[in-house]
Amino acid sequence: MNDKNKMARQFIEALPHSRALGMVLEELDAGTAVISLPYDEKLIGDPKTGVVHGGAVSALMDTSCGAAVMSHPSNPHGTATIDLRIEYLRAATPGQRITTKATCYHVTRSVAFVRATARDEEAESLVATATGTFTVEAQR
């Protein structure tokens, strides 16, 4: 991992909201980020089933998409979400870790385009997908 990615990792793991949720950065490489979220009862959105709240999945998606932008070889100084759309394909299985993989597949001078997927431990089927656009902040 180069210095740039080391800095990005430190930055991501220091985000207070991501820490509070318990996110773990698994991989970060040239426009791709993998972040996981261990199951925790505080994340439950449906008390009858114990399924994690969609909001926690979208926080995970947003963080991994932002991380993918930050790690892109075009070297953005900073980023912020412009728009993020999430599709919830199925309920995540209660008790299982959710892992998102985000790919920043195109960057212009001002905008980064990102796609992401989320899986639980039943890795063959997706839990959610996301597409987003992010700002690209230039070096000052």
Place this chain on the structure above:
Amino acid sequence: MSRPRPEPVQVIKQRRDGVLRALVEGVPYIQFLGIEFERRGNELTAVLPFKDELIGNPLLPALHGGATSAFLEVTAIITLSWAFIWEDMESGALDVTNLTPDKLPRLPKTIDFTVDYLRSGLPRDGYARARINRSGRRYASVHVEAWQDHREKLYAQATGHFVMPNRQA
């Protein structure tokens, strides 16, 4: 023709506030984020009191986009569920004594949710209201707006689609 005497105001308030409390307190993630709901008649306003745990960018500082989207999604789901419960709550079809979360109907399930981040969330309280644009037997479409200091200056808005729970026969 005589209409029935209106219920005493305290009875109405107690019933409505009790159901709303059961609805909101039953969801651990709402408690984790610290979201509260204020009620004026049937209109709900969600409040997200600021705390450090909601920060995404410590340098600015700014609220985490994920905290904002969760706030909007919670507001949409609770507003939708509240509208779904309303009639049964008012007619007495829903038993509101000793109400616990497991006696309430299932929550609507999110199909998709699109968040528009209009300006960075400042380190202070946020407010949100949802408008149900369409709620049919199976699907609902909801728009949510969130603001901080000025009602007109939104910091985020979202549109989502939901699958509604089955009505008890």
